[in-house]
Amino acid sequence: MANHAPFHLSNPSLLQNDAFVHGAWVTAASGARFDIDDPSTGQVFASCPDFEASDVGAVVQSSHTAFQTYRRENPRSRARKLLKWDRLIRANKDDLALILTHESGKPLCEAHAEIEYALGFTWWFAGEAERVRGNVSTPAAPGRRVFVVKQPIGVAVALVPWNFPVAMILRKAAAALAAGCTMIAKPSPETPLTCLILAHLAVQAGFAPGVFNVITTSLKNTPQVAEALCKHPLTKKVSFTGSTPIGSLIAKHCAEGLKKVTLELGGNCPFIVFNDCNQDQALEALLLLKWRHAGQACVTANRVYVQAGIYEEFLDRLVTRTKEMIRLGAGIDPATTMGPLTTQRSVSKAKAHVDDAVLAGAKVVLGGDAGCGSLGGYFFGPTILRDMTPDMLITREETFGPVLGVYRFADEDEVVRWANDTDMGLASYFFTKDVDRTWRLLENLEAGMIGMNTGNASAAESPFGGLKLSGYGKESGKDVAIEEYLVSKTGTMTLEGHF
Structure with missing residues:
Protein backbone atom coordinates (compact mmCIF):
# COMPACT_ATOMS: atom_id res chain seq x y z
CA MET A 1 0.00 0.00 0.00
CA ALA A 2 1.47 3.36 -1.00
CA ASN A 3 1.89 6.34 1.27
CA HIS A 4 -0.19 9.44 0.51
CA ALA A 5 2.05 11.97 2.19
CA PRO A 6 0.84 15.59 2.12
CA PHE A 7 4.45 16.82 1.99
CA HIS A 8 7.61 16.62 -0.10
CA LEU A 9 10.89 15.24 1.25
CA SER A 10 14.38 16.10 0.08
CA ASN A 11 15.15 12.38 0.45
CA PRO A 12 11.91 10.56 -0.50
CA SER A 13 13.46 7.15 0.23
CA LEU A 14 13.27 7.92 3.95
CA LEU A 15 9.50 7.51 4.12
CA GLN A 16 8.79 3.78 4.22
CA ASN A 17 5.59 2.10 5.31
CA ASP A 18 6.78 -1.38 6.28
CA ALA A 19 8.44 -2.73 9.41
CA PHE A 20 12.25 -3.02 9.45
CA VAL A 21 13.64 -6.41 10.46
CA HIS A 22 17.14 -7.76 9.84
CA GLY A 23 17.96 -4.91 7.48
CA ALA A 24 14.91 -5.39 5.26
CA TRP A 25 11.43 -3.91 4.91
CA VAL A 26 8.89 -6.55 5.89
CA THR A 27 5.15 -6.95 6.41
CA ALA A 28 3.12 -8.84 8.98
CA ALA A 29 2.36 -12.49 8.22
CA SER A 30 -1.35 -11.70 8.09
CA GLY A 31 -0.84 -8.86 5.63
CA ALA A 32 -2.93 -6.59 7.87
CA ARG A 33 -2.11 -2.91 8.15
CA PHE A 34 -3.23 0.06 10.25
CA ASP A 35 -3.62 3.71 9.34
CA ILE A 36 -1.62 6.71 10.54
CA ASP A 37 -3.31 10.08 10.56
CA ASP A 38 -2.21 13.69 10.86
CA PRO A 39 -3.55 15.09 14.16
CA SER A 40 -3.87 18.54 12.58
CA THR A 41 -6.48 17.29 10.14
CA GLY A 42 -7.48 13.80 11.23
CA GLN A 43 -6.66 12.64 7.68
CA VAL A 44 -4.85 9.35 6.99
CA PHE A 45 -1.57 9.79 5.14
CA ALA A 46 0.25 6.45 5.63
CA SER A 47 -0.13 2.89 6.90
CA CYS A 48 2.13 0.31 8.53
CA PRO A 49 2.08 -3.49 9.03
CA ASP A 50 -0.03 -4.66 11.94
CA PHE A 51 2.21 -7.23 13.63
CA GLU A 52 0.68 -9.82 15.94
CA ALA A 53 2.15 -11.87 18.76
CA SER A 54 2.82 -14.74 16.33
CA ASP A 55 5.18 -12.47 14.36
CA VAL A 56 7.40 -11.71 17.34
CA GLY A 57 9.47 -14.90 17.53
CA ALA A 58 11.25 -14.41 14.20
CA VAL A 59 12.09 -10.81 15.08
CA VAL A 60 13.60 -11.73 18.45
CA GLN A 61 15.56 -14.54 16.81
CA SER A 62 16.97 -12.03 14.32
CA SER A 63 18.14 -9.78 17.18
CA HIS A 64 19.56 -12.74 19.10
CA THR A 65 21.52 -13.95 16.08
CA ALA A 66 22.93 -10.46 15.50
CA PHE A 67 23.84 -10.22 19.19
CA GLN A 68 26.20 -13.21 18.96
CA THR A 69 28.47 -11.15 16.73
CA TYR A 70 27.74 -7.64 17.91
CA ARG A 71 28.49 -8.43 21.58
CA ARG A 72 32.12 -9.09 20.61
CA GLU A 73 32.54 -5.95 18.53
CA ASN A 74 35.23 -3.59 19.72
CA PRO A 75 33.82 -0.65 21.73
CA ARG A 76 35.56 1.87 19.49
CA SER A 77 33.91 0.30 16.47
CA ARG A 78 30.51 0.65 18.16
CA ALA A 79 31.33 4.26 19.01
CA ARG A 80 32.26 5.08 15.41
CA LYS A 81 28.99 3.62 14.17
CA LEU A 82 27.03 5.64 16.70
CA LEU A 83 28.79 8.80 15.52
CA LYS A 84 28.07 7.96 11.89
CA TRP A 85 24.42 7.32 12.82
CA ASP A 86 24.43 10.71 14.52
CA ARG A 87 25.78 12.36 11.34
CA LEU A 88 23.22 10.65 9.11
CA ILE A 89 20.33 11.73 11.33
CA ARG A 90 21.65 15.30 11.29
CA ALA A 91 21.96 15.21 7.51
CA ASN A 92 18.29 14.19 7.23
CA LYS A 93 16.90 16.19 10.14
CA ASP A 94 14.73 18.50 8.00
CA ASP A 95 12.89 15.55 6.46
CA LEU A 96 12.71 13.77 9.80
CA ALA A 97 11.21 16.88 11.45
CA LEU A 98 8.63 17.17 8.70
CA ILE A 99 7.46 13.59 9.19
CA LEU A 100 7.52 13.99 12.97
CA THR A 101 5.26 17.04 12.72
CA HIS A 102 2.72 15.20 10.57
CA GLU A 103 2.55 12.07 12.72
CA SER A 104 2.65 13.75 16.16
CA GLY A 105 1.06 17.16 15.48
CA LYS A 106 3.78 19.16 17.22
CA PRO A 107 4.89 22.43 15.59
CA LEU A 108 7.79 22.17 13.16
CA CYS A 109 10.03 24.24 15.43
CA GLU A 110 9.36 21.80 18.28
CA ALA A 111 10.04 18.84 15.99
CA HIS A 112 13.46 20.31 15.20
CA ALA A 113 14.06 20.92 18.91
CA GLU A 114 13.19 17.31 19.74
CA ILE A 115 15.60 15.99 17.13
CA GLU A 116 18.39 18.23 18.41
CA TYR A 117 17.69 17.03 21.96
CA ALA A 118 17.56 13.42 20.79
CA LEU A 119 20.90 13.68 19.02
CA GLY A 120 22.47 14.46 22.36
CA PHE A 121 21.98 10.77 23.16
CA THR A 122 23.74 9.40 20.08
CA TRP A 123 26.63 11.77 20.71
CA TRP A 124 26.79 11.07 24.45
CA PHE A 125 26.60 7.29 24.25
CA ALA A 126 29.16 7.16 21.46
CA GLY A 127 31.56 8.41 24.13
CA GLU A 128 30.20 6.07 26.78
CA ALA A 129 30.80 2.99 24.59
CA GLU A 130 34.53 3.09 25.39
CA ARG A 131 34.07 3.94 29.06
CA VAL A 132 32.49 0.72 30.33
CA ARG A 133 34.72 -0.31 33.21
CA GLY A 134 34.99 -3.26 35.54
CA ASN A 135 37.30 -3.36 38.56
CA VAL A 136 39.89 -5.40 40.46
CA SER A 137 40.00 -5.59 44.25
CA THR A 138 41.82 -7.36 47.07
CA PRO A 139 39.32 -9.21 49.31
CA ALA A 140 39.61 -10.12 52.98
CA ALA A 141 40.66 -13.71 52.23
CA PRO A 142 44.46 -13.93 51.81
CA GLY A 143 46.01 -14.66 48.42
CA ARG A 144 42.94 -13.75 46.40
CA ARG A 145 41.92 -11.14 43.85
CA VAL A 146 38.36 -10.34 42.78
CA PHE A 147 37.62 -9.16 39.24
CA VAL A 148 34.35 -7.64 38.04
CA VAL A 149 33.76 -7.46 34.29
CA LYS A 150 30.82 -5.80 32.56
CA GLN A 151 29.16 -7.48 29.59
CA PRO A 152 26.14 -6.63 27.39
CA ILE A 153 22.99 -8.28 28.69
CA GLY A 154 21.56 -9.45 25.34
CA VAL A 155 18.49 -8.63 23.29
CA ALA A 156 16.80 -5.45 24.55
CA VAL A 157 13.27 -4.26 23.81
CA ALA A 158 12.17 -0.61 23.69
CA LEU A 159 8.47 0.15 24.10
CA VAL A 160 8.06 3.85 23.40
CA PRO A 161 5.28 6.47 23.46
CA TRP A 162 4.05 8.92 20.86
CA ASN A 163 4.85 12.23 22.52
CA PHE A 164 8.63 12.27 21.86
CA PRO A 165 9.11 9.34 19.48
CA VAL A 166 12.55 10.31 18.17
CA ALA A 167 14.01 11.24 21.55
CA MET A 168 12.63 8.19 23.37
CA ILE A 169 14.03 5.82 20.74
CA LEU A 170 17.49 7.38 20.64
CA ARG A 171 17.71 7.63 24.43
CA LYS A 172 17.15 3.89 24.70
CA ALA A 173 18.76 2.60 21.51
CA ALA A 174 21.96 4.65 21.78
CA ALA A 175 22.59 3.29 25.29
CA ALA A 176 21.83 -0.30 24.24
CA LEU A 177 24.01 -0.19 21.13
CA ALA A 178 26.86 1.47 23.02
CA ALA A 179 26.74 -1.34 25.60
CA GLY A 180 26.87 -4.04 22.90
CA CYS A 181 23.21 -5.08 23.02
CA THR A 182 20.90 -5.47 20.08
CA MET A 183 17.50 -3.81 20.24
CA ILE A 184 13.93 -4.30 19.06
CA ALA A 185 11.86 -1.12 19.08
CA LYS A 186 8.07 -1.13 19.11
CA PRO A 187 6.96 2.44 18.50
CA SER A 188 3.52 3.76 19.34
CA PRO A 189 0.87 3.14 16.67
CA GLU A 190 0.49 6.91 16.29
CA THR A 191 4.15 7.61 15.48
CA PRO A 192 5.96 4.66 13.84
CA LEU A 193 7.39 6.40 10.79
CA THR A 194 10.20 8.32 12.47
CA CYS A 195 11.37 5.19 14.29
CA LEU A 196 11.51 3.28 11.00
CA ILE A 197 13.68 6.03 9.52
CA LEU A 198 16.09 5.82 12.47
CA ALA A 199 16.47 2.06 12.03
CA HIS A 200 17.09 2.40 8.30
CA LEU A 201 19.76 5.04 8.95
CA ALA A 202 21.37 2.79 11.58
CA VAL A 203 22.03 0.13 8.94
CA GLN A 204 23.46 2.82 6.66
CA ALA A 205 25.73 3.81 9.54
CA GLY A 206 27.19 0.30 9.56
CA PHE A 207 25.19 -1.55 12.18
CA ALA A 208 24.64 -5.11 10.97
CA PRO A 209 21.16 -6.39 10.07
CA GLY A 210 19.30 -7.42 13.21
CA VAL A 211 21.18 -5.08 15.54
CA PHE A 212 18.28 -2.63 15.47
CA ASN A 213 14.86 -3.98 14.45
CA VAL A 214 11.54 -2.12 14.41
CA ILE A 215 8.12 -3.76 14.45
CA THR A 216 4.86 -1.86 14.10
CA THR A 217 1.44 -2.61 15.57
CA SER A 218 -2.03 -1.14 15.75
CA LEU A 219 -3.49 0.07 19.03
CA LYS A 220 -5.57 -3.13 19.11
CA ASN A 221 -2.57 -5.48 18.80
CA THR A 222 -0.10 -3.49 20.90
CA PRO A 223 -0.88 -5.29 24.21
CA GLN A 224 -0.36 -8.81 22.84
CA VAL A 225 2.78 -7.85 20.89
CA ALA A 226 4.30 -6.08 23.89
CA GLU A 227 3.56 -9.09 26.09
CA ALA A 228 5.14 -11.47 23.57
CA LEU A 229 8.26 -9.31 23.39
CA CYS A 230 8.56 -9.13 27.18
CA LYS A 231 8.01 -12.84 27.74
CA HIS A 232 10.16 -14.24 24.92
CA PRO A 233 12.96 -16.36 26.44
CA LEU A 234 15.63 -14.58 24.36
CA THR A 235 14.59 -11.10 25.50
CA LYS A 236 16.86 -10.08 28.37
CA LYS A 237 16.02 -6.42 28.95
CA VAL A 238 12.92 -4.22 28.48
CA SER A 239 12.77 -0.44 28.62
CA PHE A 240 9.29 1.08 28.72
CA THR A 241 8.15 4.70 28.67
CA GLY A 242 4.45 5.33 29.15
CA SER A 243 1.65 5.40 31.69
CA THR A 244 1.89 3.96 35.19
CA PRO A 245 -0.92 1.38 34.73
CA ILE A 246 0.70 -0.02 31.58
CA GLY A 247 4.13 0.11 33.22
CA SER A 248 2.83 -2.04 36.04
CA LEU A 249 1.57 -4.58 33.49
CA ILE A 250 4.94 -4.56 31.69
CA ALA A 251 6.67 -5.22 35.01
CA LYS A 252 4.41 -8.24 35.58
CA HIS A 253 5.24 -9.62 32.12
CA CYS A 254 8.96 -9.19 32.77
CA ALA A 255 8.72 -10.76 36.23
CA GLU A 256 7.76 -14.13 34.74
CA GLY A 257 11.15 -14.52 33.11
CA LEU A 258 13.05 -12.32 35.58
CA LYS A 259 13.82 -9.86 32.79
CA LYS A 260 15.72 -6.71 33.64
CA VAL A 261 13.34 -3.76 33.18
CA THR A 262 13.48 0.03 33.25
CA LEU A 263 10.22 1.92 33.69
CA GLU A 264 9.87 5.63 32.94
CA LEU A 265 6.24 6.28 33.82
CA GLY A 266 3.75 9.04 34.43
CA GLY A 267 4.26 12.33 36.19
CA ASN A 268 2.02 14.62 38.23
CA ALA A 460 21.89 13.35 27.77
CA GLU A 461 24.37 13.96 30.57
CA SER A 462 21.70 13.99 33.32
CA PRO A 463 20.15 10.83 34.81
CA PHE A 464 16.44 10.69 33.98
CA GLY A 465 13.99 8.75 36.13
CA GLY A 466 11.44 8.99 38.92
CA LEU A 467 10.38 7.70 42.31
CA LYS A 468 7.23 6.01 43.60
CA LEU A 469 4.82 5.05 40.79
CA SER A 470 6.79 7.10 38.27
CA GLY A 471 8.99 4.05 37.75
CA TYR A 472 12.50 2.82 38.42
CA GLY A 473 15.83 2.73 36.67
CA LYS A 474 17.58 5.61 34.95
CA GLU A 475 17.95 6.68 31.35
CA SER A 476 20.78 8.96 30.17
CA GLY A 477 23.51 10.29 32.41
CA LYS A 478 27.02 9.18 33.29
CA ASP A 479 27.42 5.46 34.00
CA VAL A 480 23.88 4.77 35.26
CA ALA A 481 22.07 4.57 31.91
CA ILE A 482 24.49 2.24 30.15
CA GLU A 483 24.52 0.04 33.27
CA GLU A 484 20.87 -0.76 32.52
CA TYR A 485 22.11 -2.75 29.49
CA LEU A 486 25.03 -4.50 31.20
CA VAL A 487 25.48 -7.42 33.56
CA SER A 488 28.33 -7.73 36.06
CA LYS A 489 30.33 -10.95 36.22
CA THR A 490 32.54 -11.63 39.23
CA GLY A 491 35.73 -13.69 38.98
CA THR A 492 37.71 -14.74 42.06
CA MET A 493 41.30 -15.94 41.68
CA THR A 494 43.52 -17.58 44.29
CA LEU A 495 47.24 -16.77 43.91
CA GLU A 496 50.29 -18.58 45.26
CA GLY A 497 53.36 -16.87 46.68
CA HIS A 498 53.88 -13.73 48.76
CA PHE A 499 51.91 -10.57 47.91
Missing part, protein backbone atom coordinates in the same frame (compact mmCIF):
# COMPACT_ATOMS: atom_id res chain seq x y z
CA CYS A 269 4.66 17.29 38.56
CA PRO A 270 4.28 20.25 40.94
CA PHE A 271 5.65 23.67 39.97
CA ILE A 272 6.07 25.86 43.06
CA VAL A 273 6.41 29.65 42.95
CA PHE A 274 7.39 31.42 46.19
CA ASN A 275 6.85 35.09 47.05
CA ASP A 276 10.59 35.81 46.91
CA CYS A 277 11.23 34.32 43.46
CA ASN A 278 12.27 36.13 40.32
CA GLN A 279 8.82 36.19 38.73
CA ASP A 280 10.15 36.73 35.23
CA GLN A 281 12.38 33.69 35.56
CA ALA A 282 9.58 31.52 36.97
CA LEU A 283 7.04 32.68 34.41
CA GLU A 284 9.19 32.07 31.35
CA ALA A 285 10.24 28.64 32.65
CA LEU A 286 6.61 27.69 33.26
CA LEU A 287 5.45 28.84 29.82
CA LEU A 288 8.10 26.77 28.05
CA LEU A 289 7.61 23.75 30.28
CA LYS A 290 3.81 23.68 30.21
CA TRP A 291 2.85 24.60 26.67
CA ARG A 292 5.52 22.55 24.84
CA HIS A 293 3.80 19.93 22.68
CA ALA A 294 0.46 21.11 24.07
CA GLY A 295 1.32 19.84 27.55
CA GLN A 296 1.97 16.28 26.34
CA ALA A 297 5.15 15.59 28.29
CA CYS A 298 5.62 13.46 31.40
CA VAL A 299 7.78 16.17 33.02
CA THR A 300 5.39 19.04 32.30
CA ALA A 301 3.97 21.17 35.10
CA ASN A 302 0.69 19.55 36.07
CA ARG A 303 -0.03 21.44 39.33
CA VAL A 304 1.14 25.04 39.70
CA TYR A 305 1.36 26.28 43.29
CA VAL A 306 1.77 30.03 43.78
CA GLN A 307 2.29 31.59 47.20
CA ALA A 308 -0.53 33.85 48.39
CA GLY A 309 1.53 37.07 48.36
CA ILE A 310 2.00 37.04 44.57
CA TYR A 311 -0.88 34.78 43.50
CA GLU A 312 -3.01 37.38 41.74
CA GLU A 313 -0.09 39.18 40.11
CA PHE A 314 1.55 35.99 38.84
CA LEU A 315 -1.76 34.60 37.57
CA ASP A 316 -2.49 37.79 35.62
CA ARG A 317 0.96 37.73 34.05
CA LEU A 318 0.59 34.04 33.20
CA VAL A 319 -2.68 34.63 31.36
CA THR A 320 -1.31 37.67 29.51
CA ARG A 321 1.90 35.97 28.38
CA THR A 322 0.02 32.83 27.29
CA LYS A 323 -2.27 34.93 25.10
CA GLU A 324 0.77 36.66 23.61
CA MET A 325 2.84 33.59 22.85
CA ILE A 326 0.35 30.88 21.84
CA ARG A 327 -0.96 30.62 18.31
CA LEU A 328 -2.93 27.45 17.66
CA GLY A 329 -2.65 25.82 14.27
CA ALA A 330 -1.29 23.01 12.15
CA GLY A 331 2.24 22.10 13.12
CA ILE A 332 3.47 22.64 9.59
CA ASP A 333 2.53 26.35 9.71
CA PRO A 334 5.66 28.34 10.74
CA ALA A 335 3.48 30.75 12.73
CA THR A 336 2.07 27.96 14.93
CA THR A 337 3.36 27.80 18.49
CA MET A 338 0.94 25.11 19.70
CA GLY A 339 -0.31 22.28 17.56
CA PRO A 340 -3.07 19.74 18.16
CA LEU A 341 -3.08 16.93 20.68
CA THR A 342 -1.81 13.73 19.12
CA THR A 343 -4.99 11.70 19.75
CA GLN A 344 -8.70 12.37 20.04
CA ARG A 345 -8.79 10.58 23.39
CA SER A 346 -6.38 13.22 24.74
CA VAL A 347 -8.89 15.92 23.84
CA SER A 348 -11.61 14.06 25.73
CA LYS A 349 -9.40 13.72 28.82
CA ALA A 350 -8.47 17.41 28.84
CA LYS A 351 -12.11 18.41 28.59
CA ALA A 352 -13.08 16.00 31.38
CA HIS A 353 -10.43 17.48 33.68
CA VAL A 354 -11.61 21.04 33.00
CA ASP A 355 -15.28 20.14 33.49
CA ASP A 356 -14.49 18.37 36.76
CA ALA A 357 -12.51 21.32 38.10
CA VAL A 358 -15.23 23.84 37.21
CA LEU A 359 -17.89 21.64 38.81
CA ALA A 360 -15.77 21.59 41.98
CA GLY A 361 -15.42 25.37 42.10
CA ALA A 362 -12.48 26.31 39.87
CA LYS A 363 -12.81 29.26 37.48
CA VAL A 364 -11.64 29.25 33.86
CA VAL A 365 -9.54 32.38 33.20
CA LEU A 366 -8.38 31.33 29.73
CA GLY A 367 -9.60 28.81 27.17
CA GLY A 368 -11.54 25.74 28.20
CA ASP A 369 -13.06 24.76 24.88
CA ALA A 370 -12.21 21.82 22.63
CA GLY A 371 -12.49 21.98 18.85
CA CYS A 372 -11.15 25.53 18.54
CA GLY A 373 -13.53 26.73 15.88
CA SER A 374 -12.70 25.83 12.32
CA LEU A 375 -9.25 24.34 12.93
CA GLY A 376 -10.40 20.72 12.70
CA GLY A 377 -8.11 17.98 13.95
CA TYR A 378 -7.51 17.21 17.63
CA PHE A 379 -7.18 20.72 19.00
CA PHE A 380 -7.69 21.94 22.54
CA GLY A 381 -6.78 25.53 23.34
CA PRO A 382 -4.44 26.48 26.19
CA THR A 383 -6.55 26.54 29.34
CA ILE A 384 -5.78 28.16 32.70
CA LEU A 385 -7.87 27.50 35.82
CA ARG A 386 -7.71 29.36 39.13
CA ASP A 387 -8.86 28.54 42.68
CA MET A 388 -7.86 24.90 42.37
CA THR A 389 -8.36 22.48 45.28
CA PRO A 390 -6.88 19.10 46.24
CA ASP A 391 -10.05 17.12 45.45
CA MET A 392 -10.04 17.82 41.71
CA LEU A 393 -9.03 15.34 39.01
CA ILE A 394 -6.17 17.57 37.86
CA THR A 395 -4.70 17.30 41.34
CA ARG A 396 -4.82 13.53 41.38
CA GLU A 397 -4.17 12.58 37.75
CA GLU A 398 -1.71 13.42 35.00
CA THR A 399 -3.63 15.62 32.55
CA PHE A 400 -1.23 15.28 29.60
CA GLY A 401 -2.78 18.21 27.80
CA PRO A 402 -2.73 22.03 27.63
CA VAL A 403 -4.59 22.53 30.90
CA LEU A 404 -2.92 24.39 33.76
CA GLY A 405 -4.42 24.62 37.24
CA VAL A 406 -3.15 27.32 39.63
CA TYR A 407 -3.32 26.67 43.39
CA ARG A 408 -2.79 29.19 46.20
CA PHE A 409 -0.58 28.17 49.14
CA ALA A 410 0.36 29.84 52.42
CA ASP A 411 3.80 28.55 53.44
CA GLU A 412 6.56 26.07 52.68
CA ASP A 413 5.30 23.28 54.94
CA GLU A 414 1.86 23.39 53.33
CA VAL A 415 3.12 23.33 49.75
CA VAL A 416 5.60 20.52 50.36
CA ARG A 417 2.78 18.46 51.83
CA TRP A 418 0.57 19.19 48.81
CA ALA A 419 3.35 18.63 46.30
CA ASN A 420 4.16 15.22 47.74
CA ASP A 421 0.52 14.17 48.05
CA THR A 422 0.59 12.00 44.92
CA ASP A 423 1.62 8.44 44.16
CA MET A 424 3.87 9.73 41.36
CA GLY A 425 7.31 11.25 41.75
CA LEU A 426 8.91 12.03 38.41
CA ALA A 427 9.88 15.71 38.65
CA SER A 428 9.26 18.73 40.86
CA TYR A 429 10.11 22.38 40.23
CA PHE A 430 10.42 25.35 42.55
CA PHE A 431 11.44 28.99 42.32
CA THR A 432 12.87 30.86 45.29
CA LYS A 433 15.90 33.00 46.19
CA ASP A 434 16.16 31.54 49.70
CA VAL A 435 19.26 29.30 49.79
CA ASP A 436 18.21 27.48 52.96
CA ARG A 437 14.79 26.75 51.49
CA THR A 438 16.44 25.49 48.30
CA TRP A 439 18.35 22.82 50.21
CA ARG A 440 15.32 21.86 52.26
CA LEU A 441 13.16 21.43 49.16
CA LEU A 442 15.82 19.46 47.33
CA GLU A 443 15.74 16.91 50.14
CA ASN A 444 12.04 17.07 51.05
CA LEU A 445 10.32 16.95 47.65
CA GLU A 446 9.58 13.36 46.63
CA ALA A 447 10.68 13.25 43.00
CA GLY A 448 13.52 11.74 41.01
CA MET A 449 14.38 15.06 39.37
CA ILE A 450 14.24 18.49 41.01
CA GLY A 451 14.33 21.75 39.07
CA MET A 452 15.67 24.57 41.26
CA ASN A 453 14.90 27.90 39.58
CA THR A 454 14.85 25.76 36.46
CA GLY A 455 12.13 24.34 34.25
CA ASN A 456 12.88 21.46 31.92
CA ALA A 457 16.39 20.15 32.66
CA SER A 458 16.47 16.86 30.74
CA ALA A 459 19.72 16.26 28.87
